[in-house]
Amino acid sequence: MSEPGTAHLRDDTLLSVEHLVVEFPAGRGRKVHAVSDLSIDIRKGETLGLVGESGCGKSTTGRAIMQLPSPTSGSVSYDGTEVTKLSRADLRRLRPKMQMIFQDPISSLNPRRKVGDIVAEPLQIWGIGTPEERVAKVREVLDACGLDPDVAMGKYPHEFSGGQCQRICVARALVLDPAVIICDEPVSALDVSVQAQILNLLEEMKERYGLTLVFIAHDLAVVKNVSDRVAVMYLGKLCETGTPDDVYGSPAHPYTAALLASIPKPEVRSGSEESAPLSGELPSPIDPPSGCRFRTRCPYAQDICAQVEPEVRDVGNGHFVACHFPLVRRPNEPATATF
Amino acid sequence: MNQPSPTLQTSTSKTGLAALGLQPVPGAPLLELDDLRTYFEIGAGTVHAVDGVSLKVDRAMTLGVVGESGSGKTVLSRSAMGLLRSGNLRQSGQVRYQGHDLIAMADKTRRRLWGTEMAMVFQDPMTSLNPVMKIGRQITESLRYHLGMSKSEAREAALVGLKSVGIPAPEQRIDEYPHQLSGGMRQRVTIAVALACGPKLLFADEPTTALDVTVQAQILDLLDHQRRERNMGMILVTHDLGVVAGRADVVAVMYAGQVVEIAPTAELFGNVRMPYTEALLRAIPKLDEASHTKLNVISGRPPDLIKPPKGCRFAPRCPYAQSKCRNEPPPLVESSTPGHAYRCWFPVGSDQGSTQLPAPVVREPAPDPAPDGAPKIQPTPPPKAPERRITAVERSENAPENPNE
Ligand SMILES: Nc1ncnc2c1ncn2[C@@H]1O[C@H](COP(=O)(O)OP(=O)(O)O)[C@@H](O)[C@H]1O
Ligand SMILES: Nc1ncnc2c1ncn2[C@@H]1O[C@H](COP(=O)(O)OP(=O)(O)O)[C@@H](O)[C@H]1O
Ligand code: SF4
Ligand code: SF4
Ligand SMILES: [Mg+2]
Ligand SMILES: [Mg+2]
Numbered sequence: 001m002s003e004p005g006t007a008h009l010r011d012d013t014l015l016s017v018e019h020l021v022v023e024f025p026a027g028r029g030r031k032v033h034a035v036s037d038l039s040i041d042i043r044k045g046e047t048l049g050l051v052g053e054s055g056c057g058k059s060t061t062g063r064a065i066m067q068l069p070s071p072t073s074g075s076v077s078y079d080g081t082e083v084t085k086l087s088r089a090d091l092r093r094l095r096p097k098m099q100m101i102f103q104d105p106i107s108s109l110n111p112r113r114k115v116g117d118i119v120a121e122p123l124q125i126w127g128i129g130t131p132e133e134r135v136a137k138v139r140e141v142l143d144a145c146g147l148d149p150d151v152a153m154g155k156y157p158h159e160f161s162g163g164q165c166q167r168i169c170v171a172r173a174l175v176l177d178p179a180v181i182i183c184d185e186p187v188s189a190l191d192v193s194v195q196a197q198i199l200n201l202l203e204e205m206k207e208r209y210g211l212t213l214v215f216i217a218h219d220l221a222v223v224k225n226v227s228d229r230v231a232v233m234y235l236g237k238l239c240e241t242g243t244p245d246d247v248y249g250s251p252a253h254p255y256t257a258a259l260l261a262s263i264p265k266p267e268v269r270s271g272s273e274e275s276a277p278l279s280g281e282l283p284s285p286i287d288p289p290s291g292c293r294f295r296t297r298c299p300y301a302q303d304i305c306a307q308v309e310p311e312v313r314d315v316g317n318g319h320f321v322a323c324h325f326p327l328v329r330r331p332n333e334p335a336t337a338t339f
Numbered sequence: 340m341n342q343p344s345p346t347l348q349t350s351t352s353k354t355g356l357a358a359l360g361l362q363p364v365p366g367a368p369l370l371e372l373d374d375l376r377t378y379f380e381i382g383a384g385t386v387h388a389v390d391g392v393s394l395k396v397d398r399a400m401t402l403g404v405v406g407e408s409g410s411g412k413t414v415l416s417r418s419a420m421g422l423l424r425s426g427n428l429r430q431s432g433q434v435r436y437q438g439h440d441l442i443a444m445a446d447k448t449r450r451r452l453w454g455t456e457m458a459m460v461f462q463d464p465m466t467s468l469n470p471v472m473k474i475g476r477q478i479t480e481s482l483r484y485h486l487g488m489s490k491s492e493a494r495e496a497a498l499v500g501l502k503s504v505g506i507p508a509p510e511q512r513i514d515e516y517p518h519q520l521s522g523g524m525r526q527r528v529t530i531a532v533a534l535a536c537g538p539k540l541l542f543a544d545e546p547t548t549a550l551d552v553t554v555q556a557q558i559l560d561l562l563d564h565q566r567r568e569r570n571m572g573m574i575l576v577t578h579d580l581g582v583v584a585g586r587a588d589v590v591a592v593m594y595a596g597q598v599v600e601i602a603p604t605a606e607l608f609g610n611v612r613m614p615y616t617e618a619l620l621r622a623i624p625k626l627d628e629a630s631h632t633k634l635n636v637i638s639g640r641p642p643d644l645i646k647p648p649k650g651c652r653f654a655p656r657c658p659y660a661q662s663k664c665r666n667e668p669p670p671l672v673e674s675s676t677p678g679h680a681y682r683c684w685f686p687v688g689s690d691q692g693s694t695q696l697p698a699p700v701v702r703e704p705a706p707d708p709a710p711d712g713a714p715k716i717q718p719t720p721p722p723k724a725p726e727r728r729i730t731a732v733e734r735s736e737n738a739p740e741n742p743n744e
Contacts, residue, residue, distance in 0.1 A: 053551035161640055191407040191578065193637035196622040200634055218551065225624035225632060244630045262556040264581030266608065266620060275585070276556035281521055 005311045006039045008241055008320035013041040014212050015065065015180060020074035022060045026286050033285050034060040035071070036236040039312075042180075042229075047206065047213040049227030049244070051220055053259075055282060056233040058216045062182045065214065066098055067091060078180070096126055099173035103185035105165035109157040115142075116153030119172045126176065141171040144208065145201060163194035170201060174209060182214040187222060199226055220263060224248055232256045235293040236285060238312065242319030252321035252328070255294045292324065300325050354485055354536065355455035356437060359448060364438025369572040370396040370419065370457075370540055375432040377411075377418040379425070384645040388414040390596035391432070393671075396572040398539060401563075403587025403604070404576045407619075409641055410593040412576045416542045419574070420457055421449045436540070454481045458533035460562075462545035464525035467532065468517040474501070474528050475513035478535050485536045500531040504561060523554035527561065534565060541566065544576045559586055580619060584608055589678065592616045595642050595652040598671065602679035612674060612686040615653045651684065659685050 006018055022035040035057040042048045050058045064071040067083060076083045078094065086094065102108050109118055116138055123134045139149040145167040157165055166186060173181050183202065187195040203226060206213055217223050223230060224244045231241040232253065240253040251257040261277040280297045283289055289296050295305040304324055312322045356363065377389040389411045396402045404412050417423045419434050421441050434441040436456065441449055461467050469477060478500055479493035488496065494513070501509035504527040517525055526546060533541060543562060547555035563586060566573045575587055583590045584604060591601040592613065600613035611617045621635040639656045642648055648655060654664040661684070669682045 053553065163640070192580075192619055193407060193622050194640070196624075196634035196636045197638075199624070200636060203631065203633075219624075220552075221624040221626045224626060224630055225628070225634065227630055248626060258553060260626070262553045263626065264555070264559070264579065264585045265626070266580040266584045266623060276553065276560045278553040279557065281523065281554075 002309050002311050004037055004039070004238060004309060004322050007314060008312050008318075009039055009041050010043070010318075012043060014044040014046075014079055015214075016041040016075075016077045017061070017065060018075045018077075020061065020064055020076070021072045022057070022064050023072045030286050033236050033288050035064065036288070037074075038233070038236070038238050040231050040238065040241065042212055042214065044179075044212055045206075045210060046228045047215050047226050049223035049230040050214060050216045050233065051218065051223045051230060051259075052233035052239075053218060053282065055235075055285065057236040057285075058218075058233060059184050061233075062100065062184050062214060062216055065182060066100060096122070096176040097178055098180045098182065099176065099178040101166075101169050101173050101181060101183045101186045103188050105162060105169045105189070106157060108169055109165055111157055113156070114153065115147075115155055115157065115160075115168055116149075118157070118168065119153075119175055122172065122176050128176070137175055138171075141174045142168075144174065144205065145171040146197075147171065161194070162190055163197055166190065166194075166198050167201065170198075170205060174205060177209070178211070180212045180214065182216070184216045185218070186215075188217060188219070195222070202226060220248070220259060232259070235283065235288055237293050238322055239294070240319075240321045240323075241312075242317070246317060246319040250319075250327075252315045252319065252326040253294075253323050254298050254300050254325075254327060257327055258297075292322075355452055356439070358451055358455075361439055367435065367438030368395045369398050369437060370394075370574075371433075371435045372415075372419060373433040373435065375415070375418060375434060376430065377414050377423065378429040380427040380429060381645075385429070386644045387596050387647055388644060389418060390647070392593075392596075392598050394591060394598065394601070396540065396574060398572050399566065399570050400589065401566060401573040401575050401587045403583030403590040404574060404593060405578065405580055405583045405590060406593030407578060407641065409644075411596040411644075412578075412593055413544055415593070416459070416544050416574060416576050420453070420459060420542055421446075422459070454533075454536040454538065455485050456538055457540040457542065458536075458538040459542040459544065460526070460529050460533050460546045462548045464522070464529045465517065467529050468525060470517055473514050473516060474520075477528070478532050481532070482535055497531075497535070500535055501528070504528070504531045504534075504565075505557075506531070522550055523557060526550065526554075526558050530558075530561060530565070534569070537569070538571065539569075540572045540574070542574045542576070545578065546575075547582065548577070548579075555582075562586075580623065592619075595647055596644055597652065597682065599653065599683075600679075600681040601671075602674075602676070602681075606676055606679050610674075610676065610679070610688070612679070612688065613653075613681040613683050614657050614659055614687055616681075617687050618656075618658075651682070661685065 009016060009018065018039045020035055020038040024032040024034055026032045038061060040048065050061065052058055065076055070084050083094065119138045119142060120134050123129055123137060129137065138153065142149040142152055147164065147167055157168065160168065187198050190198060199222065205211060215223060215226050227244050229241065230244050230247045232239040232247065232255065234255045240247055240251065240256050247256060248260065251260055258278040278297055283296055291307050292305040292310050295301040298305065302325065310322045310324045312320050315321055315326055372392055372394045375389055375392045379386040379388060392415060394402065404415065406412050418430060430442055436452065475494060475497050478497040482488045482493040482496055498509050498513060501513060506512050506524060506527055517528065520528065546562065547558050550558060559582065562573065575583060577583055587604050589601065590604050590607045591598045592615065593599065594615050600607065600616045611620065618635065618637045622637055624634060637656055642652055642655065650666045651657065651664040651669050654660040657664065663684050669684045671680050671682050673680045
């Protein structure tokens with residue numbers, strides 16, 4: 001059985017994840033194979049969009065990068081440092097460089113503390129700056145996030161809407177001057193109009209503070225909007241990675257194609273009744289299919305797909321796919337399999 | 340995967356309206372809401388959750404109801420079915436099912452129509468499924484109660500029902516509990532439960548919001564298929580414009596408890612008149628737009644439903660608002676296209692209305708990031724700061740204006 005490999009990894013990256021494996025005990029000696037031999041990388045200033053349906057291992061990947069918890073095996077290297085091998089003290093020193101933002105902004109803010117204290121807390125924990133400097137920094141990041149510091153600092157989270165709470169979370173993540181922010185479904189709980197505000201805000205902050213972002217989401221259109229590169233995951237594995245234009249414009253992996261075809265678009269559909277491109281259900285990550293994990297639902301699966309795990313390979317211009325029979329697009333035709 | 344759905348009524352006893360001795364009023368639509376108002380009295384005042392909604396649904400059609408959270412979609416569908424029960428409820432207007440007013444009906448009478456004439460599928464299957472009851476029994480109970488089936492008849496019918504909603508191995512699944520199924524399979528079961536007694540009207544309140552996109556497509560296909568097979572009317576409630584675009588015949592857009600625009604689906608998306616609908620469509624990231632396209636935001640947030648603005652409810656956020664908008668509530672008026680109505684004094688595309696909102700902007704690529712600094716507080720990076728996109732309206736939302744949230 002072959003391995004996915006790392007053909008798609010690049011030089012000159014800020015964050016590089018290689019052969020990442022995360023397993024959780026599932027009782028009776030079984031294991032949840034949450035992430036299995038995943039390799040991805042990010043250059044400085046890039047936004048990597050991580051997409052896939054729930055349970056495919058996106059959050060686990062994000063947390064493993066943060067060493068929360070550290071992975072079962074594999075390497076995470078940040079700016080040349082192997083993070084998985086760091087001593088606790090060294091890891092602690094690195095922590096401020098990487099921050100996370102989560103889906104549910106309201107529950108990730110302590111309801112009993114004032115917003116000014118919530119945002120200042122990381123500075124206190126790390127013992128950074130004098131009290132005056134802290135206040136100045138808190139005011140700066142709140143202001144950058146579109147909140148009036150004079151009004152916001154003295155209030156409690158419940159006095160703000162969901163969108164404003166997400167702004168507070170972004171401010172709190174920025175206060176330590178991180179290099180990388182891992183955003184785990186940061187707009188999934190928000191209404192469309194608020195979602196647009198937060199996406200614009202993240203783009204602005206990336207520009208202003210020179211951030212590198214890992215943007216995790218299940219909404220493909222949202223991911224396309226913010227990403228410089230996209231990685232599609234299925235059941236703990238990387239399916240495909242490349243620029244948004246390549247991955248969305250000519251998906252090479254049958255799963256990516258099915259995902260894209262499933263999205264309801266705000267334009268009128270022409271009558272045909274059956275439109276679901278994928279049937280069947282996600283297999284259990286406790287006992288994932290052999291070979292290609294997508295094979296139980298793949299319309300193009302062949303015998304080899306059950307026997308040999310597909311290796312990640314280049315289909316041109318830094319567009320990589322893990323599939324024995326990648327799709328190619330002929331002009332004016334939907335993508336079809338090559339054999 | 341969708342099997343043809345045989346009719347499940349094997350019993351001869353009367354059900355639904357007929358059991359109440361009522362006949363459908365000739366010529367009446369399947370469901371008609373007439374100036375429906377649903378208010379809640381709370382300590383802080385009266386929540387105008389649904390405020391004067393009139394709608395019609397016929398058999399075989401899907402009415403899509405779309406709007407952001409808090410716009411009143413759930414309260415609307417629950418009040419239409421008569422499911423709301425609370426001491427602080429104040430309702431007025433009419434809900435006519437085949438010509439009979441449900442609001443005027445006694446609770447006990449109305450309940451006879453649930454399941455047999457109208458049914459509901461909720462967002463979270465676990466709210467409608469009983470976690471400690473086997474799946475089969477959740478279907479057979481209502482078959483036995485409403486249709487008077489024997490135990491074995493009901494089990495047979497439940498198997499057929501589970502099969503028709505695409506549950507694989509129904510003989511095995513029928514004796515399982517909800518937690519043994521995936522989210523998508525559970526939603527199929529709730530659909531089987533809702534359809535068991537052959538309703539003519541189905542409310543689906545965000546039926547796919549909790550599901551992944553590939554499963555969502557399957558469930559929407561299933562609902563569509565069942566609606567056609569059974570000639571049902573369907574009210575599909577969602578916050579996702581994409582979902583209604585593909586599935587509804589007519590779409591009603593809700594804002595702050597009111598329908599602000601309604602039209603046949605193609606007309607709505609092709610010829611938007613109401614600025615809120617337009618703004619919503621523009622706020623959604625599109626697959627065919629370049630990465631880093633700046634999204635159009637709708638600044639501010641929906642109004643407090645205890646004290647809605649006295650003029651147009653969208654006026655505080657509307658880029659086209661004028662003084663008339665702030666003072667006089669626009670009525671729902673018919674456009675020149677049949678079936679297309681909107682609430683707006685200065686509709687999109689009219690002379691007085693919008694000229695054009697700004698075209699999409701692609702953001703500049705990120706400049707080279709500043710080198711990593713010492714673990715000291717950095718001053719704000721020098722003004723390569725982007726132009727502010729936070730408007731005055733948005734900033735003022737810091738003021739405590741909405742105690743609701
Ligand atoms: N702490 C945990 N213990 C056991 N299983 C877990 C744990 N965290 C995640 N998993 C499982 O790992 C898989 C991947 O989960 P997750 O990374 O949360 O996916 P995603 O974020 O893509 O929805 C899922 O099957 C999930 O149930
Ligand atoms: N029982 C209730 N008491 C008071 N207010 C309520 C009640 N139910 C709903 N509301 C309010 O009515 C408005 C509409 O709610 P809802 O119909 O659930 O919106 P949607 O389904 O569009 O998200 C909201 O402001 C909500 O807070
Ligand atoms: S063709 Fe084979 S390798 Fe490719 S996605 Fe399908 S099952 Fe996997
Ligand atoms: S009535 Fe005025 S404020 Fe309301 S939507 Fe129309 S233009 Fe905007
Ligand atoms: Mg997750
Ligand atoms: Mg709702």
